[in-house]
Amino acid sequence: MRAFASPNTAHPAHAPDFIQIYPADAALRTEERERLYADILENVELGEFKKKTFGPALKRLCFEGRIESRDERIRDPGELISRINPLGTYVHAYLCLASPVVSEEAFVAILQHYKQASVTDMAIELVRSFDGSQLRRPGPDLHARIRCLVRALQQVISATAFQHLCGRMFSKFLSLACYRGTTENALVVDCWEGVEQFVGLGEDMESIHNLATDLFSGQAQEPLGYQDCRVIEFCQRYFQREWGPNLLTLLDTIYHAIPQDQRLRVEHGAIVFTHPLAESVVDTNEAAAPVPFAQLGAGPVGTGFFCLVRSPTAAHSRGVESFLGAEPQAGAAIALDVAIDGLQALAPFAQPETLQRVDDTTVLLAWEADFAPEAGRAEVAACVAAGCRVLAPVLWLESGEVLHLHGLGPGKPWRFSRALGSGDADEDGAEVRDVSELLALLLAQVGQEVFAKKN
DSSP, X not given: OOOOXXXXXXXXXXXXXXXXXXXXXXXXXXXXXXXXXXXXXXXXXXXXXXXXXXXXXXXXXXXXXXXXXXXXEEOOTTXXXXXXXXXOTTHHHHHHHTOSSOSHHHHHHHHTTSOHHHHHHHHHHHHHHHSSOSSOOOOHHHHHHHHHHHHHHTTTSXXXXXXXXXXXXXXXXXXXXXXXXXXXXXXXXXXXXXXXXXXXXXXXXXXXXXXXXXXXXXXXSSGGGGGOHHHHHHHHHHHTTOSOHHXXXXXXXXXXXXXXXXXXXXXXXXXXXXXXXXXXSOOTTXXXXXXXXXXXXXXXXXXXXXXXXEOSSXXXXXXXXXXXXXXXXXXXXXXXXXXXXXXXXXXXXXXXXXXXXXXXXXXXEEEEOOSSXXXXXXXXXXXXXXXXXXXXXXXXXXXXXXXEEEOOSTTOOXXXXXXXXXXXXXXXXXXXXXXXXXXXXXXXXXXXXXXXXXX
């Protein structure tokens, strides 16, 4: 007699058979893999998945190299409706990011098992999530894997889809340069050939055109972008004609539409551009009485504006020092050890009251100033236009009190805060009596800012 199960008796859950997706002899149980697992779990959210099953599935993948299935959706025996893979609908992305072998070839071998449309959708979400993102902070290992995955996409998705992806990344790169002041984690740096091909499509590129115009004309909203090493390299490769013909044609059209006196240049590894204050400078060929020159390092009498000015290279810093420290002579141009035309932006501020070298790329500068709104703004703008970065700008009052200045960039509200002394109370203002004490305070301030950014 055949026995039938009671209708109220539940079927036992199907025990999945796991597939060994990574080589069994791969070194998967290491400290590096522990960090990678934690990084992926914290920072990567691609596709659709269930959090309850995702964590254990990712752990099994990272440390055992096993998965339940390659497929995005799994149909269990006896079930009419399929379920999402525990690693999600973009399981292929996680197989790449957790792979013990990081190479384009290894990633392509994984991705080619999936439909092109699925990989394309994943690619769009991957770039949207990680291209210069401030919300997600992958560690160096995971970031390198993301970059490798982006490079591998070119061999898997359609050429047109990859080219449009590169166009988006190029626009993002320019936006980061102009508005955030850093292109850190920009993904286009590995995909310039794709940008060249995208430009050749003749698509509407209004956003790219507008952003590149702002960049090339010195009108970026965040001046720190002009000290970004990837922005400098991008501009340098343009001036050295190293880009492909399509991108060069586009950039030429943009660059030459800008008035000549407003175009930026790259000189000795630094981006420089004309600053409006330079137009008021008396031509050095005209006979004129020398500007009164205070002893370098003596410091201003009364209130002074002080700042650390950092150059991208030692050669550029020597040029700044020579340009500012040279005493003008009637009928003769200022002689420089390193000729840098962009330093003309500093001409209105030549011969500062203090000019002291701090290290190979940094000098301490000071000019007489009034304790009034906008103090220091013109000096900072000129330094930035000359390719320098201004650190720890302050007003040093005659009383010895030091005021940190904020909002000296274009369009920002000018404000100040009192430098604190060694006491714990907010009322304990720092009183500085000589330049060496002030320099120590400024260097400490720079150190605090660097620490804050890292954390």
